[in-house]
Amino acid sequence: MRAVVWKGPGKVSVDEVQDPRVERATDVVVRITTAGICGSDLHMYEGRTAAQPGVVMGHENMGVIEEVGSAVQQLRKGDRVVLPFNVSCGTCFNCTRGYTSACLVANDDAAGAAYGYVGMGPYKGGQAELLRVPWGEANCIKLPGTPGDELEDDFLLLSDIFPTGYHAAQMANVQPGSTVAVFGAGPVGLLAAYSAMLRGAAEVYVVDAIPERLKKAEQIGAIAVDFRKGPPAEQIRNLRLQNPLVRGAMRRGEEKMAGVMCGIDAVGYQAKDFADPSQEDHTSVTEQLAEVVNPTGALGIIGVFLPQDPGGKGQAAKHGEYQLPWGKLWEKGVQLGMGQTPVKHYSLVLRDLIIAGRAKPSFIVSRHIPLADAPDAYQKFDRREPGYTKVLIRPAEQVATPL
Incomplete structure (x- = not known):
């Protein structure tokens, strides 16, 4: 598959990387329909972290489930989901108290894990065509509607910001x-x-x-x-x-x-x-x-x-x-x-505000781009250029669409 890979300070590229697969019975694999470029990604992009080249970027992700592990009961292929950026087991001492941002199991080196981010465990990011989601039932928020509908951007923002x-x-x-x-x-x-x-x-x-x-x-x-x-x-x-x-x-x-x-x-x-x-x-x-x-x-x-x-x-x-x-x-x-946000603590309430029409967070979205345009978008977002306040990647699309 294609994915955005960090190469070093000020440089990302779109590379061919190995497709994700179900590795454990509790995993799901999601085909990404939209992924966001986040201000936090710029910390790595600029070389302001301890990241090493090769990181697959992207912790703001949503899409459609492509494959489910044998132990997954509440999700099925074809479900539309958004993924809180915190990777969490759902059952440890912190997760059961609602602090999924400080999961004790998902990261061997610290309390807390995330997709595609330095120091946050071994999980690849979702600025890509596909993404493996561990503990799928704990880490997928089910959504109504169909990919690309009028709520796509609003739902994507439930992943993080x-x-x-x-x-x-x-x-x-x-x-x-x-x-x-x-x-x-x-x-x-x-x-x-x-x-x-x-x-x-x-x-x-x-x-x-x-x-x-x-x-x-x-x-x-x-x-x-x-x-x-x-x-x-x-x-x-x-x-x-x-x-x-x-x-x-x-x-x-x-x-x-x-x-x-x-x-x-x-x-x-x-x-x-x-x-x-x-x-x-x-x-x-x-x-x-x-x-x-x-x-x-x-x-x-x-x-x-x-x-x-x-x-x-x-x-x-x-x-x-x-x-x-x-x-x-x-x-x-x-x-x-x-500290970091325990995203899942808020996801359902904010999702339902969006569904009811009481919240429309997508007012911040300024541009949609195909995956191939990610290196250029990172550069312009880093320079705070007009029209790059919030950029969303649509891996299946070929042409950028400014709003």
């Missing part, structure tokens, strides 16, 4: 009426903002500097904050205080709560220096969130931080060690959540 955005909102304790600041208007940040609105947030601020992404944020009802115009925390606080309704509702002393109650980091360890966006500042987002989140607020860190970053500034950063404003966070009593 829609549940990830929702998980960020939950970690940040977003409730009806909450005020929220999301740093990063990439796909995850936009879906974190969207999820905050689904959960009833009153005000959602989205921080970025890419006009196309800020415009998307405004289109879903968020307030765009361009960090090129000044420190984001200060901008958000000023916007709130300049609103006569917000200011007029404050009693004495409540101007101390002119920030937001909920903060989300959807950027991670490749954050920009807000004063000079051509440079990285690994902790800039955390520092701004520590400023803008109110006392007794909550912070959800969904942006990726890895223990090994060959491109980090200084030896500490290369080993995932950062100086953070813990004193300020502690003084404010900020609740803090972080």
